[in-house]
Amino acid sequence: MSLKYVPYSLELKEPFGTAHGTRTHTDGMVVAIESDGLTGYGEVFMPPYYSENQESMALYFDSVDVSKLLRTESLADRLAYVRSLGPRDYGAKAALDIALHDLDGKRIEEPVATRYSTDERRTSYSTSFTIGVDTVSTMVRKAREAKGFKSLKIKLDGKQDIRVIEAIKEVTDQELLVDANQGWSDLDEALETAHRLIDLGVGLIEQPFKQGEHEKVGALAARCAVPVVADEDIQTIEDIDRLAAFYDGINVKLMKAGGIKPAVKMISRAREKGLKVLIGCMTESSIGISAAAQVAHLADWLDLDGNLLIKNDTCTAVQTVDGYLVLSEAPGIGITDDSNLIRIFN
CATH class of the missing domain: 3.30.390.10 (Enolase-like, N-terminal domain)
Structure with a gap:
């Protein structure tokens, strides 16, 4: 070995x-x-x-x-x-x-998926497509280009949030999820923004405040009609026990959790605590996305699009077709062509 x-x-x-x-x-x-x-x-x-x-x-x-x-x-x-x-x-x-x-x-x-599922294995799952913070016009353009997806995750920064969502809603009726990446600070302003975003059709708010500002999160979540989901605040299974009282759900990423096995354990604990689960990703190649897709059946939402945002993918594995992740039948994590990986290692 x-x-x-x-x-x-x-x-x-x-x-x-x-x-x-x-x-x-x-x-x-x-x-x-x-x-x-x-x-x-x-x-x-x-x-x-x-x-x-x-x-x-x-x-x-x-x-x-x-x-x-x-x-x-x-x-x-x-x-x-x-x-x-x-x-x-x-x-x-x-x-x-x-x-x-x-x-x-x-x-x-x-396939790895068979290890973590006792039911008949599905081979396709809907995923959102992520649009990063940019000018309003650029974000609208990207929303237009992502028409094939059922949902979009919109990154926010606390500066032009309502304007961005209003502009995107003018060009699409897709479900919108928003991720502030700790970008909100004042609770009253956050509540006002959140309520306006919900009126516009936003269905999820992710990591609104800085890590550790749990009381603010709890106050926001208690007064929001959509789930408030933790990302940066949650890395290990112990974090779930500490924060379950403040959030409605968690974003589980293999890179944060330490891999597939720890992620599955985190999802199980989240369910025990009555939390919803989003399986997300960093900027990753098809290796990481295909690995996460093996446990897609355990999630309420998927945001597994990192490989679509890059121009030098490492391999061919899971495919995204009309907004759906389509898993291959290949064993392991589902890599169907590793010729580029062979070049990388040589």
């Missing part, structure tokens, strides 16, 4: 803006675990406002003792070892978690 990792930068088709700022690319790593003629692929891509970078990722991967992974064919044991390596490094752990799931699925010749 061998572990390889390669630095990689995902180049965005257009600048992508949030309340955190605007970026043109996202740096990360692509990983490959080879064993008995099979290769499992994973990746980690984190935005700059998280603490992980390519240097920290490399340090984490270098700490892995591959011989300990080789001692067992048990996926659970291998994943437990990955999680034991340090208290954080969630993105790097997610890369190995995904690669090990992919490898195991290829070994048993089954």
Whole structure:
């Protein structure tokens, strides 16, 4: 068995803006675990406002003792070892978690989805398309271009929120979800904005206030007719226990959670607490999106479009057709063409 990792930068088709700022690319790593003629692929891509970078990722991967992974064919044991390596490094752990799931699925010749579903497996799921903060005219143009999707997630920054949604509603009747990315500050202003957005048809509000401003969130959620969902406030299963009283739902991302297995555990805990679940993504390639799609059946909403926003995808896997994620029948996470990955590692 061998572990390889390669630095990689995902180049965005257009600048992508949030309340955190605007970026043109996202740096990360692509990983490959080879064993008995099979290769499992994973990746980690984190935005700059998280603490992980390519240097920290490399340090984490270098700490892995591959011989300990080789001692067992048990996926659970291998994943437990990955999680034991340090208290954080969630993105790097997610890369190995995904690669090990992919490898195991290829070994048993089954899609990863079958491991987490006892029902007949669906192969297509509706996903939203994300529109980043930009000029109003640019955001309207992007909404027009995304007509094939049933829902749009609109990034807001607290500066022109109502104007943006009013303008987008003039050109589409798609369901709108909004994500403030911690961009709201004053509670009274947030309530006024939220009520106007709901009047315009917005069906979900994500991470309105800064991390830790839970009392504000609770006050907002109590007076909103749509779910208020946590993103930056939630990373681990322990966060769910602390914050369930304030939010209506959580955004689970493999890169935040540490991979597929921790994400599934978080979803289960969220359900126990009566919370709704959105499965989202960072800027990711088809590796990460296809991995998350394996547990799409566990979510109320999907926002798995990161691979559609980039111009240098790593591979061919899950496809998006008329706003639906269409999973392949290929084993593992569903990669159907890894020729570009082979070039990346060579």
